[in-house]
Amino acid sequence: MDVLHFEGRDDTPAIVLDKMNGIFEISGRSLPEDSAVFYEPVLKWIERYKKEPNSNTDFAFKLDYCNTS
Numbered sequence: 001m002d003v004l005h006f007e008g009r010d011d012t013p014a015i016v017l018d019k020m021n022g023i024f025e026i027s028g029r030s031l032p033e034d035s036a037v038f039y040e041p042v043l044k045w046i047e048r049y050k051k052e053p054n055s056n057t058d059f060a061f062k063l064d065y066c067n068t069s
Contacts, residue, residue: 004045017045022054027062
């Protein structure tokens with residue numbers, strides 16, 4: 001399974017979803033202009049992951065701010 005990695009910016013969080021190394025983290029500020037479009041690849045990755053998950057999954061949310069849109 002491919003690693004999903006987004007660099008954080010002023011209005012979007014850093015995201016690392018790495019099944020092989022057991023790293024699942026979203027950190028920073030979440031203020032994307034269109035949150036549905038921004039998070040679509042994340043949701044698709046999670047849908048694929050849940051079909052064959054690791055035996056243990058610790059997901060770290062380290063958000064300074066999250067816009068609820």
